[in-house]
Amino acid sequence: MHNFLNKVALITGGTEGIGLATAIRFAHANAKVFMVGRSADKGAVALASLKAITAHAYFYSADMSKPDEVAAMVATCIAVFGRLDFAVNNAAASFPLVPTADIPIDAVDHSINTDLRGVWCCMKHEIEAMLKTGGGSIVNVSSVNGFLASPNAAMYSATKHGVNGLTAAAAKEYAALGIRINSVCPGAIETPRRQRRLFGKTETEIAEHYAAMEAQIPLHRVGRADEVAAPILWLCSDDASYVVGHHLVVDGGLSA
Numbered sequence: 001m002h003n004f005l006n007k008v009a010l011i012t013g014g015t016e017g018i019g020l021a022t023a024i025r026f027a028h029a030n031a032k033v034f035m036v037g038r039s040a041d042k043g044a045v046a047l048a049s050l051k052a053i054t055a056h057a058y059f060y061s062a063d064m065s066k067p068d069e070v071a072a073m074v075a076t077c078i079a080v081f082g083r084l085d086f087a088v089n090n091a092a093a094s095f096p097l098v099p100t101a102d103i104p105i106d107a108v109d110h111s112i113n114t115d116l117r118g119v120w121c122c123m124k125h126e127i128e129a130m131l132k133t134g135g136g137s138i139v140n141v142s143s144v145n146g147f148l149a150s151p152n153a154a155m156y157s158a159t160k161h162g163v164n165g166l167t168a169a170a171a172k173e174y175a176a177l178g179i180r181i182n183s184v185c186p187g188a189i190e191t192p193r194r195q196r197r198l199f200g201k202t203e204t205e206i207a208e209h210y211a212a213m214e215a216q217i218p219l220h221r222v223g224r225a226d227e228v229a230a231p232i233l234w235l236c237s238d239d240a241s242y243v244v245g246h247h248l249v250v251d252g253g254l255s256a
Contacts, residue, residue, distance in 0.1 A: 008081040011036065018232075035050065037091075084136060085130070175245075185248065187252055
């Protein structure tokens with residue numbers, strides 16, 4: 001178990017799935033947790049789960065596609081907790097599962113503005129805050145689609161490739177200044193987002209969906225959100241002190 005006593009962790013997309021699992025692990029590791037999401041209702045529920053673990057938890061509502069809100073998010077984190085040590089940029093846009101030529105232009109803009117520009121905007125303000133206190137660690141939540149590609153998910157693949165490139169370049173720029181930057185690249189993970197994509201499907205269709213995925217995964221199962229959260233905390237910890245600009249794949253062997 002890591003001990004992040006008196007450290008402050010900011011997690012975007014923190015109200016469910018990988019983000020919430022990460023926030024909970026940080027809380028158990030004694031960190032002060034600044035959890036971010038768009039939905040105030042989801043935020044209230046998620047915050048209650050954190051408050052059962054620690055008194056040092058705070059929810060902030062912000063949209064990563066809006067630069068002014070991102071700047072205010074980091075400023076509020078500093079105002080509430082006094083510093084920023086760890087940042088997990090996990091927020092991601094929903095996207096239509098359609099062939100490349102059929103993607104609506106507004107969906108293209110939303111994906112880029114949230115999943116790529118939004119990550120850059122988060123990093124900009126997080127880095128500025130960390131430089132003032134001597135350093136920190138940033139983990140960008142990318143995807144195995146940052147190396148590979150999935151049919152009917154072209155913009156998702158494109159933005160995740162971009163996140164990995166952004167991560168590597170920034171990692172080289174700021175490592176000597178005390179900020180380690182890495183990404184984690186999950187494969188198929190069971191989250192509310194995945195469940196929403198199956199809404200309206202029949203039991204047979206859902207079973208076929210999971211069977212097709214599991215057949216491609218050497219572990220023959222979909223991953224859990226906490227199985228991504230654990231390596232995120234490791235990347236933030238001193239145990240990963242020599243890990244810089246790395247894209248850590250967590251996919252059960254899917255991309256091996």
